[in-house]
Amino acid sequence: MNAREKEEYLREYSILKTQGKPFFPYAVFKDTAMAAITLGVIILMAVLLGAELGPKADPTTTTYSPRPEWYFFFLFELLRVVKPPELVFMATLGIPTIWLMMLLLLPFYDLGPERHPLKRPIAMIGAVATVVGMAYLTILGAVAGSPAVIELEVAPRYEEGKLVTASQGCLGCHKIGESGNTLGPNLTHIGDRLGRDAIVRTLLNPTAPMPPYVDLQEESPEQFEQLVGFVASLKEEMPPPEESEPAEQASAEQK
Ligand code: HEC
Incomplete structure (x- = not known):
């Protein structure tokens, strides 16, 4: 951001600030109301539809294949495809942590004033790549065979x-x-x-x-x-x- 852009931004900011409404109580009220509605819907659904209970746990089973919830399939798949034991730590903890740190630090290294998606190619490529990558791994994780299945054609x-x-x-x-x-x-x-x-x-x-x-x-x-x-x-x-x-x-x- 150069000096001119900075000045422009600050001018725009002060104009918006005089026109706008304060965060408290306006935005806080809206958030609270929406949270209350969501909670109410969940409680209502729990009362009307009931909560699902799976079959009773059987500690003697030998055929149970442990699988994560669908929203962890991408991590599950990373763990599954990364075979060398010394890389497992990197794949399951390292990569997601580095990714999250980059996201948290985004405001510090992306200082461009542009907001239009087409004018922020690097951020957009990063976002699309993340979403596509996670979706791809989730699908692979969803269709992957159980870890206790031998995937081999036999007579x-x-x-x-x-x-x-x-x-x-x-x-x-x-x-x-x-x-x-x-x-x-x-x-x-x-x-x-x-x-x-x-x-x-x-x-x-x-x-x-x-x-x-x-x-x-x-x-x-x-x-x-x-x-x-x-x-x-x-x-x-x-x-x-x-x-x-x-x-x-x-x-x-x-x-
Ligand atoms: C806890 C890990 C473990 C489990 C579970 C296990 N094995 Fe092994 N198995 C080994 C190791 C380690 C060796 C190599 C031992 C050695 O160096 O002599 C081995 C050796 C063998 C060998 C000899 C291989 C060779 O090249 O000489 C056969 C055959 C074998 N296992 C079959 C099985 C079968 C079938 C099962 C399931 C019923 C099984 N193993 C379960 C760890 C395991």
Whole structure:
């Protein structure tokens, strides 16, 4: 802002100041009235429509997939797409905090006198980019699969095993396809390196921090078998799902 602009601005400001109404009580009254109306509408809706209660919490569930409220989907998505653990802090706390600080400091670094949107290209680009970016991440977060789902095409006879594997929390440490984490070895092609027996041995007698799955084997041997079958089937050369249909039919007929 140069000296002439500043003078112009101050002149305009003093004119408006003599014409205008003081903040208290005019603006304060309007704000209070609007807040009271909003509160009244919420109370009325709560009385007339009732408040929604979800199903009763079940602490034993293994299939629940935790998801944030929709207005946190953009943060959720940032956390999901940023894989390296050392960058997670930056993505989920760093970027939003830096963004907010820039917004708070805006009056100190954007000193231009212009108010028309077309004359403030940098501010407008920043605002549009933020809105579009958040909207995009929100949509991605909304359609993203559950973190406990293995996004991998498998032959139908391994579908059950895939669900069991997902529900046993292996993805918490292992990557299978594009899903999961990198604490433990990647299991996407584990079938090429380990046979069934070796996988069973690992599950029953693992190296820490991997927990043993002895309980699963004792309590639901069938699920344990399905899990082992699925993990052993994870090979570089996966049978294409369509071609293995007959195999499933055959095993279905045997039952
Ligand atoms: C708490 C984290 C954790 C969980 C949960 C976990 N694992 Fe592991 N797993 C590991 C780690 C770490 C290793 C590597 C151990 C080692 O170095 O010997 C490993 C090793 C393995 C191996 C051997 C891999 C190799 O390359 O030799 C297999 C197979 C395996 N896990 C399968 C599973 C399956 C299936 C599940 C779910 C039922 C599971 N793991 C759950 C952490 C985990």
